[in-house]
Amino acid sequence: MGLRRFIEALRIAGRLTSVGKTVSRHLEAAAVLNALDERPVLFEAVEESAFRVVGNLFGAKQQFADYFGIEPHELIPKIVEAIENPTSPQMVDEAACQEVVESDVDLDRLPILFHCEEDGGRYISSGVFITKSGAGIQNVDFHRAMQIGKDRFSVRIVKQRDFDALLNEDETLPVAVCVGNAPNVLLAAATSVPLGVNELEIANTLEPFKVTKPKTFDGMIPAECEFVLEGVVKLEEREAEGPFVDLTDTYDIVRQEPVFHVTCITHRKDALWQALLPGRREHQMLMGMPREPTIYKEVNSAGVTCLDVNVNPGGCSWLHAIIRIDKKREDDGKRAIEAGFRGHKSCKHIFVVDSDVDIYDPYQVEWAMATRFQADRDLLVRDREKGSSLDPSADPDTSFTVKCGFDCTKPLGEKARHFERAVFPEIDLKKLLGE
Ligand SMILES: Cc1cc2nc3c(=O)[nH]c(=O)nc-3n(C[C@H](O)[C@H](O)[C@H](O)COP(=O)(O)O)c2cc1C
Structure with missing residues (x-):
């Protein structure tokens, strides 16, 4: 479908809010996005730029599902x-x-937003x-980038991730930062797969699309994206990055991070900034x-039938996971917890529930x-270990944390009867009240 057609479909369906009045990229656009939520x-x-801006496009699973028609x-x-089953996208000139x-290059011409009062920059x-490393490995992932000059950013690069590994190896990496992508590329970029897997091939199986070569190195980039900022990231050249509001809705600290020098910008004629x-x-x-598919896979591989997973917004969509299983053995709950932690290493708390619980309804999960x-029987507490760098309660230097899992499933067999939800009789209110 592509991003453009999706935006057009939203407009036709009356689901796109179009802001005609000029807004500032400094705080005002972010305030509107926040106020309109999903x-x-x-x-x-946009006051300071000739380009238009889109946002809040994929704030719910339903939006992704609509895009893929599922x-x-x-x-x-x-x-x-x-x-x-990764597949190769079609290369075009x-x-x-x-x-x-x-x-x-003049980054000031772009509508790069300043989001929150205390942020370190736009x-x-x-x-x-x-990126493509000297050894020929193409890697695709997300990194936030804070503008620190007309042609420079400081870039947050989490340690021990793929980009960090490649940068440590090569010290200077060619990079194309693509802005304005369709969900196949966005989702693929956010997956955690072994180094060497080209995430654009995952994107192509999600939805076939075209790629082209960037102007400054021999890689592949989505041909239909809106903007491409090309240049190099240097390991040894560092500048302050942050503060920045992160996933947990709290401010991430200032760190000295590698610098990205932009040498060339390409874009569509009427490009939309995402x-x-x-x-x-x-x-x-x-x-x-x-992270939900990786948890799902691990739970099933552990011999437990996983029906669904929700890495839910209440847990910052990162620190908590709710796993719905079809329990067949008494220890399935605990096995699902252990497997869940293998499937998402940054997860801190896992809740396992039975098939009769709606994992998208927080009341139902709490009810389970x-x-x-029972804490003495159903709580699984692990030894201190590395968790998420995003968790403000984890050790700030090592990210060490205590992970635990809650087996909220009912017992099997005869005992299960006492745990069933009561079913009330149904009534046709229209008929009764005549409404
Ligand atoms: C919207 C978004 C922003 C992200 N920002 C960063 C970031 O600033 N730095 C970082 O290292 N990872 C960031 N990530 C996480 C990486 O993309 C994530 O770790 C990636 O899926 C794993 O890639 P890897 O397996 O290639 O290391 C972000 C992810 C998303 C979805």
Whole structure:
């Protein structure tokens, strides 16, 4: 379908809020995105830039499902299938994302948003970083980038991730930061797969698309994206990055991070800048959703029938996971907890529930915990270990944390009877009240 057609479909369906009045990229656009929460927004005019801005496009699973033409519960199997069966995108010479080529770089011309009062600067938060190492490994992932000059950013690079490994190896990496991507590319970029797997091939199985070569190195980038910022990231050249509101809705600290020098910008003629409001729904979706298939796979591999997984917004879409299983053995709950932690290493708390619990309804999950869980029997506490760098309660230097799992499933067999939810009789209110 592509991003453009999706935005057009939203407009036709009356689900796109179009802001005609000029807004500032300094705080005002972010305030509108926040106020409209999950509603997609198109800013027709931005005070400091000639480009339009879109945002809040994928703030709910339903939006991703609509894009792919499937139901939300079909997303996990679809992503699992794509991770297991990557396919090559079609390479083309002529690409929309290179309609305009600017080698005289001036980042101030772009509508890069300043999101929150205490942020360290204007941030690209939707940028998909594509690199190719000297050894020929193409890697695709997200990194936030804080503008620190007309042609420079400081870039948050989490240690021990793939990009960090490649940068440590090569010290200077060519990079194309793609902004304005369709969900196949966004989701693939957010998956955690072994180094060497080209995430664009996962994107192509999610939905076939075209790629082209960037102008400054021999890699592949989505041909239909809106903007591409090309240049190099240098390991040894560091500048302050942060503060920045992260997934947990709290400020991440200032760190000395590698610098990204931009040498060339390409874009569509009427390019749309894709905003991604940090810490809000869309950011949560992109972080949490790609972890659900990996948890799902691990639980099933452990011999437990996993029906669904929700890395839920209440847990910042990162620190909590709710796993719905078809329990067949008494220890299935605990096995699912252990497998869940293997499937998402940053997860801190896991809740396992039976098939009769709606994992998208927080009341129902809490009900299962209230009625089926006993701490001395059903709580699994692990030794201190590395958790998420995003968790403000983890050790700030080592990210060490205590992870635990709650087996909120009911016992099997005869005993299960006492745990069943009562069923009330149904009534046709229309008939009774005549409404
Ligand atoms: C919206 C979004 C923003 C992200 N920002 C960063 C970031 O600033 N730095 C970082 O290292 N990882 C960031 N990530 C996480 C990486 O993309 C994530 O770790 C990736 O899926 C794993 O890639 P890897 O297996 O190639 O290391 C972000 C993810 C998303 C979805």
